[in-house]
Each structure stands twice: as C-alpha cells, then as structure tokens.
Amino acid sequence: MDEFLLVFRRDFQNRENQPSPEQLQEHFQKWHAWYDKMASEDRIVLQRRWDGEGLVVNAQKTVLNGPYAEIKEAIGGAVIIRAANYEEAAEFAKAVPILEFGGNVEIRKAL
C-alpha cells in the first residue's frame, strides 16, 4: 500500500445547473458516503477540515489571499489515503462528488 494525496478543486461555472436544494442534499450525502467508505476500508491517512481562506505566494513573492492555484480553481479540500497504486487511487478519485459540479481531483503519490 502506498499513500496518495488527493486534492479537490472546484470550478463552478455552470449556471444552467445551479444545484437545487435536493441535489445539494444528495451531494452532501455522497461526500459523507465517500469518506465513510474510505474510513471503513481503513484507507484514511490524514483527513482535515481546511479553512476557506488560505494564502498563495507567487513568483513576485506577493502573498495573496485565497487558496487559488489558478485563477478560478478553488481548492476545496485535500485528503491522504492508502491505495495499492495510481490506478486504484484514480478509481477512488472517480467517485469523489466534487466531479459532479465541474471539479477535478489531483492525485500525488507519496514517496
């Protein structure tokens, strides 16, 4: 088993699909379910709730507010999980609910 960092990014720009209260509730439950699955398989190495602010330091050494690597991509959260390999980690990432509303998951293996 290796350890993988999963970084969740959200880029919500999809007005036609503004979530309805019901969809939001389903979305919330899917997040619950995803974390529950990881926990039940004892795959979670590090799980935290991250604050919504954060800082970014750029090449000019300017310190900027906000967890934005790119202009529009907000880092939602990040988690470190155990998986056999990149393929398996990617399978877990495919079930991350952030993908439902135009987000993505970045995966890095810890060496």
Added chain:
Amino acid sequence: MEEKELLPHLFRTEYRKLVAVLCYLFGIEHVEVAEDIASDTFLAAAETWAIKGVPENPAAWLYTVAKNRTKNYLKRNTVFEQKVASEIRYSSDKEAEIDIDMSPKNITDSQLAMIFAVCNPLIPAESQVALALNLLCGFGVQEIADAFLLNKEVVYKRIQRAKEKLKEGRISITQPSVPEIGERLETVLTTIYLLYSEGYYSISQNTTLRKELCAEAMRLNFLLIDNELTDRPEASALLSLMCFHSSRFEARTNRNGEMVLYEDQDESLWNRELIERGTYYLSRASTGEKLSRYHLEAGIAYWHTHKEDSHEKWTHILDLYNHLLAIEYSPIAALNRIYALAKVSGKEAAIGEAEHLNLTNNHFYYSLLGNLYAGIDDTQATTHYETAIKLAHSESDKAILFRNIARLQDNAG
C-alpha cells in the same frame, strides 16, 4: 433541525440573500458571477460539513465563505475588477479592503432593490415569473420547468433573455426613490400576483411545489410591507388577498387531486389562521385614498370566507365586482359578477345580463350559463355545460362540468 434537512433549508433561505447582496454590490451586468459564487459557497458547505459536521452557526459560515470567495474573485479577476471598480458601491479607495456587507439591514436593502430591478416592464410577461423565481427566490431552471410543466431548455432561454434585457436596459439595482414607488410598485405587485397565480391555479399536480410558489409570492409581498418605503396600502391589500386564497388550499382539492368547488368545500379544512391574517392585512390596507384592484379583490375574498349564503354577503360581493369592473375590466370578473348578481337578484335577472356578455369562446361563460339555467331549463343547462366541456382545456375543469351534468340528471331522475 435534522442535519439531513438543514442544507436544503439553508439553500432556500440563504442562497437568494447571497445573490441579492452580491448583485447589489456588482450591478446586474455581473449577475452570473453572483450566482456562481453563491452556488459555489453551498457546494463548499456540502464538502466541508460532510467531514466533521455542521458548524455552530451555519448561516454565518456561509456568509464568511461567500465573502472570502468574492474578495478572492475580485482580486484575482483583474478584468472584472477594473470593469466593476468604477461602478461598484464601495469606497473608490483602491487600497481599502472591500467590504461585503452581510448585515441584516444590507440583506434587506439588497433584496428590496433586487425586487424592483427584476420586476421591470422591460421583461416580457412570459419571462417575468420565471426570472423572479430564479433571481428573487433562488429556484433553479429545473425546478421552474417542473412548476410550469415546461421544457428545461425553454425556461433556460427565457431566463437568459430576461437577464439580457436587464443588462441591455442598464437597469440599476438601487433602492427605489419615493416618487418612483407609486408607479413601480404596481409592476412589482403585478409580478408577485402572477407568481402567486402560477402556484394557485397551475395545472401541475405537484401540490408541494405549487404551495411553495404561493409561499414565495407571499414572502416577497411581506418584504414590501416590512419596509417603510414600500409599505403601501395596496401591498397590504395584495397580501390580504393571498392569505384569503391560501386559507382554502387544503379544501380545494380532494384526495384524488380533483378540484372541489367553493360550494362543496369542507369549511373545517379552511385555515383559520390565514383567514385572520388576511383580515388583519385588509384592515391595514384600509388607509389612504387609493382603491386598488387588490383592495377590491381582497374584499371579495374576505366575503368568501363566510361560507353561509346571506343577502348581505352577496350584496357586498356584487358591489365590489361593480367597482372592480369599473377600474379594471376582465371577462372572468364580469362572469363572477353575474354569479353574484344571480345570488342577489335571482337567476332570471342574471341570465339576461349573462347572455349580453356573449363570451362565446370562454368555457367559464358556458359553465356559468349552465349554472344559471339549472333548475329553470335543465335541457338548456345541459347544452351549455356540453359546450363548456368542448372549450375547456384542463381535465379538472372538464371533470367538474361532467359532474354538473350528472347532478342535473340526478335531480331530474
């Protein structure tokens, strides 16, 4: 509140506030940015709260996240900032930290300003209600499509077109000035009443959704009354009218979802609390000199909360219809007036006036004639009901007409 209901509930109450405050800050040109930030805030909540539960003050959490998202957006998006900077409502001092004011006062001001911007005569009537639901009530395209039994694409296009109209018209989202209110309030009330009617008279079988539309209309109306600037008698009159109508919501459909006519309704199902509220707002409306159509319609609805037939009741209703037709004629009001006339002066007198109306493409016209001829000339009555069935659109209207014919036959048999 149960955790599983909390997020949808918060979405219903807080999403529209976020959109209003951000639109008030950015201007209507950037309505999409406001909507994206508001949606994103809720998605962030779903993600974060799933890990370690809901924060102690969830609304405050949402406000903080939305504020930070907005500040970041403004800082990151220099194009947006440059465009907005000259128009935006905060200090022109570029160095100053932007303040996104989520105080109750600013939320209320923003919502009021949004109501006046959205309920604008520039918007085509067919889009007006959809836009109001979308921007003022936070309903998504799919929900609106479900409410109107329309295709999602159609609704989306209507809302987009309506937003374009507001942008093209450079409609500013500001508090209406006192001299403007008289005229503009009328448009706002018309939209609210349209929204209410969509809920109340919709052919959709989804009762929950229909009730929600009615509740939204009443909520918007309440915002007007709650604000000194817009607390005009006609606003109270409209709220009174909606309270009276809503009091009969449970009684007007039976278990099979079929319409129950007023005469056949079980009075014990009428909501007394709403009737009392309606009466309160009607008394509140009875000031000033202007007698609006809402005053008259609320008065008519008030008398309908007395189930018992009396000469006094129908004389008042007839008088109110006479007034209403004088200030705003509509065929439906004219037909209803005849019904009241029949109650006051008898069916024969009413038949003469009814036939005078000659509304030969209106099924309500034939339905009324059927009612008036019943007991006088049942053959004629049946013929009129049959014509009405041919003209009626909805299945529930037809079902009522068939029942009326059956009743005539029972009486004869």
